[in-house]
Amino acid sequence: MREIIAEAxxxxxxxxxxxxxxxxxxxxxxxNPHQAAAMGRRGRQYFExxxxxxxxxxxxxxxxxxxxxxxxxxxxTNKFCxxxxxxxx
Numbered sequence: 072m073r074e075i076i077a078e079a080x081x082x083x084x085x086x087x088x089x090x091x092x093x094x095x096x097x098x099x100x101x102x103n104p105h106q107a108a109a110m111g112r113r114g115r116q117y118f119e120x121x122x123x124x125x126x127x128x129x130x131x132x133x134x135x136x137x138x139x140x141x142x143x144x145x146x147x148t149n150k151f152c153x154x155x156x157x158x159x160x
Contacts, residue, residue, distance in 0.1 A: 081114030 073084045085092045100107040120126075 075117070079113050079117035081110045081117060 076082045076084055083096045
């Protein structure tokens with residue numbers, strides 16, 4: 072999550088239990104509504120560019136394809152290693 076917030080420049084990351092820093096950030100946004108709005112716009116833009124249905128579908132397809140290729144490669148390797156002539160290697 073920290074990486075997404077940093078990349079999108081849409082907020083701040085605050086360690087658990089750091090209420091002081093959280094309060095400071097909230098006051099900063101309260102006192103600078105333009106900054107808050109800009110962060111909101113950047114967050115929305117990042118979401119729309121990286122988490123659309125098409126983007127997620129492409130990511131799933133990429134993972135499934137990679138897993139499929141790895142499975143085929145393992146199968147081919149196992150087939151070759153179990154070949155009667157493989158002891159000659």
